[in-house]
Amino acid sequence: MQALLGNFALILFVLMVVTGVVWFADTFFLSKQRRARADAALAEFDARVARDKAEGIEREGSMPGKRAELEAKLTKQPAWIEYSGSFFPVIALVFFLRSFLYEPFKIPSSSMVPTLLVGDLILVNKYTYGIRLPIINKKIIDVNNPQRGDVMVFKYPKDLTVDYIKRVVGVPGDKIVYKNKRLTVNGEEISYKPLPDYLDDENLTYYKQWQENLTGVEHKILTDERAPNFVPNPDAFPHHELCTYNAEGFACTVPPGEYFMMGDNRDNSLDSRYWGFVPDQNIVGKAFFVWMNLGNLKRIGGFQ
Missing domain, CATH: 1.10.287 (Helix Hairpins)
Structure with missing residues (x-):
């Protein structure tokens, strides 16, 4: 968050x-x-x-x-x-x-670990998804659309004064299934390569780490084997009738003009599984570069 x-x-x-x-x-x-x-x-x-x-x-x-x-x-x-x-x-x-060009943000939570860490100062490309009027965030010129695998900043649908950052998992028309902590997009099972367990220094806890290939975009994710597979207490968000939930996970069809977002720290992320889809008008931009982390200068650089 x-x-x-x-x-x-x-x-x-x-x-x-x-x-x-x-x-x-x-x-x-x-x-x-x-x-x-x-x-x-x-x-x-x-x-x-x-x-x-x-x-x-x-x-x-x-x-x-x-x-x-x-x-x-x-x-x-x-x-x-x-x-x-x-x-x-x-x-x-x-x-x-x-x-209109680039906006800096600071990552305050662990929902995008291991891709982005708490304290990362990142840059967000404001024009890659279209030119928008400031303040009202109305798109006036189309450029590109978000793609699966993009790390995107957007206005939180439940509070437009708050900006969130998550990964685009589903684009308009996609059928997203998340079952037993594994994604399937439009019937295609996403591949996972096991990596060494990830140590959370703050909580001194190990998490399972995987390299996920999200329809061509490879990036790392974390899962917590102690966390349940089901989504507890999802909101009655707009278009919630397009989603079904069960003990193994959920399935959603992404409506036109909206996107399904998930954090890379899969079992520690409040995302579209809970509060629903992100409308196009909520998009802020594409995150692409860590320009500073005062606690770890090695973090500086681009990311997927």
């Missing part, structure tokens, strides 16, 4: 708008007003200096350099305008990058 700050994009957007309005107002209006006031004051300064010179009077305020000092003081931006103007291009760039 990967929960992120759901309102950050909105906060960033508001900051961009506010600083942008200040920058625009200063560039096209306020700076011109300051310039006009400065020109009037400087004209008065020049006239006074000329009178003093004609009368042979030398004032301290008329000394060389005072005119430039006065001009700089009169044209200087107020601090609130100066800071807003400085922040606006930075905020606008960050907003553009994270809205």
Whole structure:
């Protein structure tokens, strides 16, 4: 369960708008007003200096350099305008990058172990599944569709302010069967290669580790032999009539425009088995790269 700050994009957007309005107002209006006031004051300064010179009077305020000092003081931006103007291009760039290109996320839980570990800082490609308007997440340009095996970030269907990350197991139209901890997709049994048991350092517990070949995408998964095969207490989610549950597992047919998601830590993941399908409009992007893990620098790199 990967929960992120759901309102950050909105906060960033508001900051961009506010600083942008200040920058625009200063560039096209306020700076011109300051310039006009400065020109009037400087004209008065020049006239006074000329009178003093004609009368042979030398004032301290008329000394060389005072005119430039006065001009700089009169044209200087107020601090609130100066800071807003400085922040606006930075905020606008960050907003553009994270809205349309790449967005960083931090993995806070173990549902995607061993692919992604707690503390991994990952990058998510925001455009590979289509260009979407920020904040409302409405797709305006189609690019690609999610494929089985993709690791995808999406809005949690039960709370759209929360982002989850899971693996795409079923695409629209797929018949997914999960029986005795083994997947079958459209009647094709998924192959599993046993790997050395995985040690959970936090709980000092070993889990069975497998290399799963999900219709051509090979990746590692974990299973807990102590956990039951059945899905306890699934929700009455939309299209739940397309799923059947029994003591050995479940079977689901994925409806049009929706996706079936599962965590790689199969017996420690709250996913589509419990809360249902992910609509296309909930998609955030495709996770593809670990750019930092402060506790383990060896984690940096791409993943399947």
